[in-house]
Amino acid sequence: AHISFDASALSKFVHDNELGEIQPLVTAADKELRDGTGAGNDFRGFLDLPVDYDKDEFSRIKAAAKKIQGNSEVFVAIGIGGSYLGAQAAIDFLNPNFYNQQKGRNVPEVYFAGNSISGNYLYDLVQLIGDRDFSINVISKSGTTTEPSIAFRVLKEKLIKKYGAAGAKERIFATTDRAKGALKTEADAEGYEEFVVPDDLGGRFSVLSAVGLLPIAVAGGDIDQLMQGAADARTEYSNPDVTKNDAYKYAALRNILYRKGYTTELLENYEPNLRLFGEWWKQLMGESEGKDQKGIYPSSANFTTDLHSLGQYIQEGLRNLMETVVKIDEAPHDVTIPSDDKNLDGLGYLADKKMSYVNDKAYHGVVMAHTDGGVPVMTVNVPKQDAYSLGYTIYFFEAAVAISGYLNGINPFNQPGVEAYKKNMFALLGRQGYEELTKELTARLNK
Numbered sequence: 001a002h003i004s005f006d007a008s009a010l011s012k013f014v015h016d017n018e019l020g021e022i023q024p025l026v027t028a029a030d031k032e033l034r035d036g037t038g039a040g041n042d043f044r045g046f047l048d049l050p051v052d053y054d055k056d057e058f059s060r061i062k063a064a065a066k067k068i069q070g071n072s073e074v075f076v077a078i079g080i081g082g083s084y085l086g087a088q089a090a091i092d093f094l095n096p097n098f099y100n101q102q103k104g105r106n107v108p109e110v111y112f113a114g115n116s117i118s119g120n121y122l123y124d125l126v127q128l129i130g131d132r133d134f135s136i137n138v139i140s141k142s143g144t145t146t147e148p149s150i151a152f153r154v155l156k157e158k159l160i161k162k163y164g165a166a167g168a169k170e171r172i173f174a175t176t177d178r179a180k181g182a183l184k185t186e187a188d189a190e191g192y193e194e195f196v197v198p199d200d201l202g203g204r205f206s207v208l209s210a211v212g213l214l215p216i217a218v219a220g221g222d223i224d225q226l227m228q229g230a231a232d233a234r235t236e237y238s239n240p241d242v243t244k245n246d247a248y249k250y251a252a253l254r255n256i257l258y259r260k261g262y263t264t265e266l267l268e269n270y271e272p273n274l275r276l277f278g279e280w281w282k283q284l285m286g287e288s289e290g291k292d293q294k295g296i297y298p299s300s301a302n303f304t305t306d307l308h309s310l311g312q313y314i315q316e317g318l319r320n321l322m323e324t325v326v327k328i329d330e331a332p333h334d335v336t337i338p339s340d341d342k343n344l345d346g347l348g349y350l351a352d353k354k355m356s357y358v359n360d361k362a363y364h365g366v367v368m369a370h371t372d373g374g375v376p377v378m379t380v381n382v383p384k385q386d387a388y389s390l391g392y393t394i395y396f397f398e399a400a401v402a403i404s405g406y407l408n409g410i411n412p413f414n415q416p417g418v419e420a421y422k423k424n425m426f427a428l429l430g431r432q433g434y435e436e437l438t439k440e441l442t443a444r445l446n447k
């Protein structure tokens, strides 16, 4: 295995026999997943995606990334939910912390838009781009999502003003459904270069498709290695036996813990450029599992930062928390703490030590403290902060959540709950087709 899963800190919370006892349920969940007999079986494309993907499109993605790198100082990825979180998490994971400010890189600055309805944000982004050369990748599986549609209109107008209609088309890349939706219609009509979100991938499982790959490649990520990591993880996590499959073991343990009342899970890191990985993970877990009035609530925390804020709650608050740490064994760079004869700050005992050494001791100290405080902690050890490891880790969590969903008796692949607010918003905006609801909600508002 390339990454390792460490559940050794759970002995106080889960007895040795419990994993064996849940194995029949895991075996059944695995069968549902592999045979396609489970709910949502049309959306299992993530399982084989790392080996079974469109190789021609993959080459086009690389070529488009090169083109964008060559003619753009700024690149904007427009999308929301599953259509941006993976790319953003991956780009942060793979690049230096301040990549957009770093001089001398041969890649454009990368920004994200269309993931809120904030005019203030979009205004600031437009100002930031200024007169600089830029390109955009508009990403929407349905092709009709309000947030990205608005951002696309605004940035398209800016492109057309700067480059003219023909020039703008060269700088718009559309990632959407192969056949339907407004974005597909527009891309066909205008002749934008198009990339496809496969039918059998839900948004939150789409980071290893064009949805994530183009932005990641533009930012300089090695997408071959990303896919290779995921492909190797696919082989590694194909055994239904929880003693041989760490992704399933993780799914089983969190299900065991959930049934004991540990209903909130925090995904944690000790490296700031993993912060957005937590955001990606929250969507993957929350949208997959939170339905039928049940499911683990996914949260995230960044350490040691949040030990100075959430730390108190985690140590002594309501005992419904469990933690999963994504721990990088070897970050790309390190700093040695200088020696200082005066030692006025009292840090002499750390002189000449690497910060990674201190960070590691912090991790071990936290695991023991939280365990003593009644919080079960699991750890996913990731050897390196590189594309291969990232692909591997992504697949680990995707496989885990699919099994976890079936273990909990829900469809891990749908997301009916995300529609409720949209209906209300459209009605309040007076969109055609919502007339009855407009009346009802306006009356409720004005009561």
Ligand code: PA5
Pocket (backbone or CB within 6 Å): 080, 081, 082, 083, 139, 140, 141, 142, 143, 144, 145, 148, 202, 203, 204, 287, 415
């Ligand atoms: O996972 C999901 O289904 C959502 O988060 C979608 O990804 C999000 O709503 C964006 O949808 P679309 O890609 O259709 O614009």
